[in-house]
Amino acid sequence: MVKIKGLIKAVLVMFGVTSILGCDIEQDSELASKTLLYCSEGSPESFNPQLVTSGTTIDAVSQQIYNRLVKIDPSNGQVVSDLARKVIVSNDAMRYRFYLRKDITFHTTDYFTPTRNLTSADILFTFSRILHTDNPFHDVGGGQYPFFSGIGLSQLIEQIIVVDDLTIEFRLNDPQASFLANMATDFAVILSAEYGEQLIESGQKELIDQKPIGTGPFKFKDYKRDHYIRYLKHHDYWQSESNLEQIVFDITPDNSTRLAKLLTKECDVLGYPSASDVGFLHKRKEVDIVETTSMNVSYWAFNTEVEPFNNPLVRKALSYAVDQNAIIDAVYFGLAEPATSLLPPTSWAYNGDSYISRYNLQKAQELLNEAGYSDGFEMDIWAMPVQRVYNPNAGKMAEILQQSLKELNIKVNIVTYDWGTFRKKLANGEHDSVLIGWLADNSDPDNFYRPLLSCAAAVSGSNRSLWCNDDYDSNVKQALSTANQDKRKIFYTNAENIITREVPLVPIAHATRHKVHHNYIKNVNINPYGGIDFSATKKGKQ
């Protein structure tokens, strides 16, 4: 009897020890309550958004470290002031004069201590790097500025003139309706000229994109590839100081792990929940879901430089094999709408008449017969390895296409690599076709047409079809040269008709964008035109 009592006592002690170790220890210390943990879906490719167009990089970098001359108000899509307190546009819309704010400080870090505040020299330095091939920093980081090349910034800007320390003027070659909207994108971040000089002196120019210096609400502390990014608060920030002492991006590519981390409070905010999890998350009372109608499109692009995709008939045939409804059910779990054009219906230039994809295998077969491929062929579909707002599961989408194409005797190999390699190989044009998409950077329709399909974008890499059509380019260019919205819409409709005829890509869906966070987190700002902004975020008691 005594022995049994002893045994019971031992078991109770063991349970006691386990429960002490196991109890939910409230992480409510000073540091924990001032640290935001964001579970992101991938590693940034660079710490300079000028060099890339990937949403992962924009989310991780752009709004946290940097400011722009002007920015987009997420609530209404209007361009508003940021580093520039005022912008004066000349009557002919050829000169843009930016008046900068005073006393804007750059980050002080363990690798750089600024001796002066932001001046026009920093703006000149930033844009000279992009525009001038002889700039010492132009080729650093590959010398590619995909967004700016896509919109033809170097052809657009005639000259940048420093008027005085706090005034700078951009002179354009042609009037362009989308210039200010482009200057407000997440790509047009302002770098420090003084830091650039320091790096030239120390012979470490490449660090400008790896150890960034900006004027934003947070400064760079530490980055471990595929693991985390740590930012600390910029104490001398020119706008109201953040409530957070640090933000940590916990890089977790796996969807289910990311979801588990949210539920165990290892993440406060979750980027890109899997569409299949959104329904489940709606039932959890401890989390809030922010849903935004996002300016995005997911599409299937064909490499028009390789056979048989250089034949518009084949491309058109393949477009008839896209079962949009099946895709929206299986991939988006209904949280998207079928795309009938490159533009989402919320855009003012959207034309409801354009209708590219229509599931019809019989028609597809007829077109293939006409193109001389009645016996089918073998092709690759590259599927993104990461979740993006416009495509939560490219692999699944590829499988659905694979099934449809099998009916047409087309053998599909689904190809994927890690995200970095995937993008690199894609930029090299090694693909047959790819399932990818686009998240707009501003509210201007030009932001869809030029980066995705212009000839310039085919060179810079954001045109995944490598398609170049003079007629299309001319329409898009003419749309830009006028400020009259009705006229612009006509040109965009023309451009859309060319896409429908030539099918360099098939628009598939426009997805709704979601961010999930615990309800003790407030003020997570998701810009429908770009990245995520934590500058006003507050963390309450858990």
Add this chain to the structure above:
Amino acid sequence: MMLNYVLRKCYLLIFVTLGVTIFAFSLNYLFPGDVLSNMTGNLNISPELRQILSEEYRLDQNVIFQYFAYIHRITNGDWGVSFINDTSIFNQVFHALPATIELAVYALLYSFIVALPLGILASDSNRPWLDKPILALSLIGFSMPIFWLALIMILIFSINLGWFPVSGRLSLIYDIPVTTGFMLVDIWISELPYKMEAMLDALKHLIMPTFVLAAYPTTVLIRTTRQSMQNVLDTSYVKAAKAKGLSNFQVLKRHALRNGLLPVIQMLGIHFGTLITLAMVTEVIFSWPGIGLWLVDAIHQRDYPAIQGGLMVMSGMVFVATIIFDVIYMIFDPLARRHGHGKI
């Protein structure tokens, strides 16, 4: 005798290591792609650089010279660079290794602490009612796939109860400077204001992976201890000791334990390789940033130089651990020295 035995073991280690290096070296030729790229990790080799590297890697000479050049490089810490991120494999491996060693050591410690008393209790003929439940428990633990156990534990203790985190070694809130690579040690020697909080957090991160990884060795140890103790308790010298009037505890302490635990040490050595394989699975499930997770990532991404480096380190770990367990076994069992020939 002892020195002779250890020397023989080391001798064997050298030959086995040579075998592994030959295998790892041959992978340069067996993996698809350019041999020089596989060796260096550099995917874009210009013709000028190819000339220089070919000489350095002795590609212009026969395979024996290439092998010796390879041995020379790996002993100098030049294990090539990763295909994926262009960073030194050597640095990556030795950056990830402490996390795996830490996890394996804690799991083994846990196994000893839990399994030995249970094994001894199960062997006690005076308490037959304890034997069956303990054996049943060990059988369940032994036959349960650890990935399943890990997932069940995550579901119950992390997601439903919210007691333990699901991944990593420490919450990213805490920025602990890396000194030794062993998390608890690093936290202990750091001088940060949130040291105790971080320590508690690290312990919370350790509990589930340690328990999951320890499941297999614990169940093996329970059964081995039970069997071996039963054998020892059945021997004449134990019976004689009991007849002399020694208490059960005294018999256990003076006669049974030392002899009974000998096969346990040997068994641990034999199962260490399995433990390392299980550590890889555990690391992947709990995103534990050790060599296992690193190697699985390398395999996923077809990072051939990294796969070679990981292979050498993993096999090296298994050999060294096996030899250490063998030597320990021999220290406790003088009879083993008679069979002093090295074996793995």
